Amino acid sequence: MTTYNWDLIERLLHEVQRGEASFTPRPYAEQHAAEKASEGEQTENLDHLKAVAGEYEKLLLERGYIESRPEEQGGTGSNYILTPRGSSLLSLIDSSIPGNDHPRQVLDEQEDALDALTFDEVASKAQIA
Numbered sequence: 001m002t003t004y005n006w007d008l009i010e011r012l013l014h015e016v017q018r019g020e021a022s023f024t025p026r027p028y029a030e031q032h033a034a035e036k037a038s039e040g041e042q043t044e045n046l047d048h049l050k051a052v053a054g055e056y057e058k059l060l061l062e063r064g065y066i067e068s069r070p071e072e073q074g075g076t077g078s079n080y081i082l083t084p085r086g087s088s089l090l091s092l093i094d095s096s097i098p099g100n101d102h103p104r105q106v107l108d109e110q111e112d113a114l115d116a117l118t119f120d121e122v123a124s125k126a127q128i129a
Contacts, residue, residue, distance in 0.1 A: 002112040005044075005052060006093045006104050008032055012056055013082065013090040016066050022078045029053035063116045065089055085116070088123045 011032045012025055029050045033043040060066045065086035069075035082090065092103040107113035110122060
Protein backbone atom coordinates (compact mmCIF):
# COMPACT_ATOMS: atom_id res chain seq x y z
CA MET A 1 0.00 0.00 0.00
CA THR A 2 1.35 3.40 -0.96
CA THR A 3 1.26 6.10 1.71
CA TYR A 4 1.55 9.80 1.01
CA ASN A 5 2.54 12.87 2.98
CA TRP A 6 -0.78 14.68 2.56
CA ASP A 7 0.48 17.85 4.25
CA LEU A 8 3.31 18.13 1.73
CA ILE A 9 1.01 17.37 -1.20
CA GLU A 10 -1.41 20.00 0.08
CA ARG A 11 1.45 22.51 0.23
CA LEU A 12 2.51 21.71 -3.34
CA LEU A 13 -1.04 21.99 -4.67
CA HIS A 14 -1.50 25.35 -2.92
CA GLU A 15 1.73 26.57 -4.54
CA VAL A 16 0.43 25.48 -7.95
CA GLN A 17 -2.82 27.27 -7.19
CA ARG A 18 -0.91 30.47 -6.36
CA GLY A 19 0.54 30.34 -9.87
CA GLU A 20 4.10 31.40 -9.15
CA ALA A 21 6.33 32.10 -12.14
CA SER A 22 8.22 28.87 -11.60
CA PHE A 23 7.18 25.82 -9.61
CA THR A 24 10.07 24.68 -7.39
CA PRO A 25 9.11 21.81 -5.09
CA ARG A 26 12.38 21.55 -3.15
CA PRO A 27 12.19 25.04 -1.56
CA TYR A 28 8.48 24.44 -0.86
CA ALA A 29 9.45 21.28 1.02
CA GLU A 30 12.00 23.27 3.00
CA GLN A 31 9.39 25.92 3.87
CA HIS A 32 6.94 23.17 4.80
CA ALA A 33 9.47 21.56 7.15
CA ALA A 34 10.26 24.93 8.75
CA GLU A 35 6.57 25.62 9.37
CA LYS A 36 6.03 22.16 10.90
CA ALA A 37 9.09 22.61 13.13
CA SER A 38 7.85 26.03 14.29
CA GLU A 39 4.57 24.33 15.26
CA GLY A 40 6.54 21.87 17.37
CA GLU A 41 6.09 18.92 15.03
CA GLN A 42 8.91 16.56 14.18
CA THR A 43 9.83 16.59 10.52
CA GLU A 44 11.48 14.09 8.25
CA ASN A 45 15.07 14.39 7.13
CA LEU A 46 15.09 17.59 5.04
CA ASP A 47 17.02 16.11 2.10
CA HIS A 48 14.58 13.21 1.99
CA LEU A 49 11.60 15.59 2.15
CA LYS A 50 13.01 17.64 -0.74
CA ALA A 51 13.47 14.48 -2.81
CA VAL A 52 9.91 13.37 -2.02
CA ALA A 53 8.60 16.79 -3.10
CA GLY A 54 10.32 16.37 -6.46
CA GLU A 55 8.81 12.88 -6.82
CA TYR A 56 5.37 14.28 -5.97
CA GLU A 57 5.72 16.96 -8.65
CA LYS A 58 6.39 14.26 -11.23
CA LEU A 59 3.58 12.05 -9.94
CA LEU A 60 1.01 14.87 -9.83
CA LEU A 61 1.92 15.84 -13.39
CA GLU A 62 1.93 12.28 -14.78
CA ARG A 63 -1.37 11.37 -13.14
CA GLY A 64 -3.25 14.48 -14.21
CA TYR A 65 -3.51 16.48 -10.99
CA ILE A 66 -1.51 19.38 -12.42
CA GLU A 67 -0.62 20.41 -15.96
CA SER A 68 1.60 22.97 -17.61
CA ARG A 69 0.12 26.43 -17.57
CA PRO A 70 -0.89 27.43 -21.12
CA GLU A 71 1.23 30.19 -22.66
CA GLU A 72 -1.80 32.46 -23.04
CA GLN A 73 -2.20 32.26 -19.24
CA GLY A 74 1.42 33.14 -18.58
CA GLY A 75 2.84 29.66 -18.94
CA THR A 76 6.61 29.43 -18.98
CA GLY A 77 7.02 25.66 -19.22
CA SER A 78 8.01 25.50 -15.57
CA ASN A 79 4.76 26.52 -13.94
CA TYR A 80 1.49 24.64 -13.61
CA ILE A 81 -2.22 24.91 -13.05
CA LEU A 82 -4.50 22.57 -11.15
CA THR A 83 -6.62 20.26 -13.25
CA PRO A 84 -10.17 19.42 -12.11
CA ARG A 85 -8.70 16.25 -10.52
CA GLY A 86 -6.08 18.36 -8.72
CA SER A 87 -8.73 20.78 -7.47
CA SER A 88 -10.77 17.84 -6.21
CA LEU A 89 -7.74 16.40 -4.39
CA LEU A 90 -6.94 19.76 -2.81
CA SER A 91 -10.52 20.20 -1.62
CA LEU A 92 -10.42 16.76 0.02
CA ILE A 93 -7.11 17.17 1.86
CA ASP A 94 -7.15 20.92 2.57
CA SER A 95 -6.26 21.33 6.25
CA SER A 96 -8.07 24.67 6.43
CA ILE A 97 -11.37 22.84 5.92
CA PRO A 98 -12.78 21.33 9.13
CA GLY A 99 -13.06 17.55 9.00
CA ASN A 100 -10.31 16.97 6.44
CA ASP A 101 -9.03 14.00 8.46
CA HIS A 102 -11.76 11.67 7.23
CA PRO A 103 -11.00 12.11 3.50
CA ARG A 104 -7.29 11.63 4.22
CA GLN A 105 -8.08 8.44 6.13
CA VAL A 106 -10.23 7.13 3.28
CA LEU A 107 -7.45 7.93 0.81
CA ASP A 108 -4.90 6.17 3.05
CA GLU A 109 -7.04 3.02 2.96
CA GLN A 110 -6.59 2.71 -0.82
CA GLU A 111 -3.88 0.61 -2.44
CA ASP A 112 -2.63 3.77 -4.21
CA ALA A 113 -4.85 6.77 -3.52
CA LEU A 114 -3.25 8.89 -6.25
CA ASP A 115 -3.76 6.30 -8.97
CA ALA A 116 -6.03 8.29 -11.30
CA LEU A 117 -8.79 5.67 -11.57
CA THR A 118 -8.74 4.93 -7.85
CA PHE A 119 -8.82 8.61 -6.92
CA ASP A 120 -11.64 9.41 -9.35
CA GLU A 121 -13.73 6.56 -7.94
CA VAL A 122 -13.09 7.50 -4.31
CA ALA A 123 -13.59 11.23 -4.90
CA SER A 124 -16.91 10.62 -6.63
CA LYS A 125 -18.41 9.15 -3.46
CA ALA A 126 -20.35 11.78 -1.56
CA GLN A 127 -19.62 10.27 1.87
CA ILE A 128 -15.87 10.86 1.62
CA ALA A 129 -16.14 14.58 2.25
